[in-house]
Amino acid sequence: MKAVDPIIDTDLDAYVDGELGVTRRIQVESYLSENPEMAAKVMADLSLKGELRLALAGDKVHGHPQTREAARRLERGLSYGRMLNSIQRIAAVGVLVMAGWVAHTSFGAFTATEVSASVPAPAFVEDAVRAHQTTMLRSNMPSQKPAAGYDADGIRAATAIVMPELLRNWKVSDVQVYPSEFGPSVEMAIEAEGGKRLSLFAARPGSFAVERVNHVTVDGVDAAYWQIGEVAYALVGSKAANLDEAAGRLARTLY
Numbered sequence: 001m002k003a004v005d006p007i008i009d010t011d012l013d014a015y016v017d018g019e020l021g022v023t024r025r026i027q028v029e030s031y032l033s034e035n036p037e038m039a040a041k042v043m044a045d046l047s048l049k050g051e052l053r054l055a056l057a058g059d060k061v062h063g064h065p066q067t068r069e070a071a072r073r074l075e076r077g078l079s080y081g082r083m084l085n086s087i088q089r090i091a092a093v094g095v096l097v098m099a100g101w102v103a104h105t106s107f108g109a110f111t112a113t114e115v116s117a118s119v120p121a122p123a124f125v126e127d128a129v130r131a132h133q134t135t136m137l138r139s140n141m142p143s144q145k146p147a148a149g150y151d152a153d154g155i156r157a158a159t160a161i162v163m164p165e166l167l168r169n170w171k172v173s174d175v176q177v178y179p180s181e182f183g184p185s186v187e188m189a190i191e192a193e194g195g196k197r198l199s200l201f202a203a204r205p206g207s208f209a210v211e212r213v214n215h216v217t218v219d220g221v222d223a224a225y226w227q228i229g230e231v232a233y234a235l236v237g238s239k240a241a242n243l244d245e246a247a248g249r250l251a252r253t254l255y
Helices: 009-016 022-033 036-055 065-107 123-139 152-159 243-252
Strands: 171-178 185-191 197-203 209-218 221-229 231-237
Touching: 009 022, 009 036, 022 036, 123 171, 123 185, 123 197, 123 209, 123 221, 123 231, 152 171, 152 185, 197 243, 209 243, 221 243, 231 243
Parallel strands: none
Antiparallel strands: 171 185, 185 197, 197 231, 209 221, 221 231
């Protein structure tokens, strides 16, 4: 089955404006059928647009010229509002990218920092550690066969998560998708040089940010974690040397 690109606000705006092709329109309608709240908002936009068209119909529709002019101003305002929302989203991304660039030039590219013991690790890091421990448990169970086939494009199509480019000499031994609060997460078991066993975890933490690599120890397990946009990553290993350096190299492949 061919993967469907995620439906975003611009798709919904184009749907209301009748600017989508047949295939994409069907995909949007399928998405709306599974999201009643969003479907209600789209139907409200369609209804309002229909009323505006009726008011702008000219001599064929009775009404005062003032009413038709108000309708034109409202329609222009709606179009401007949609455009402004898009510009605001683009500007927000630009600010975050600039913040990442400033961090790069001022502090170095994703250099690791130690998290204070008094500051709890982010929830996704705890999830990453639990997933790592589960993967280690599965690897010692003969009945649990690993899924070593790694397809970065397939993961992106299924989860909308972009995985970092792996380091040379790293071998993927298992890949699993786990549920999480803000969508699917990806857990990848890796055999590094010297037989070291690491896990690379990626998930949506529910916030948008650009954060450099930090280091924390949870339940005796080391984790180097960072975030780019809506996706957070964690490289996890027990007493793994050069974990932060490897995490920094992974993070740079995402730019």
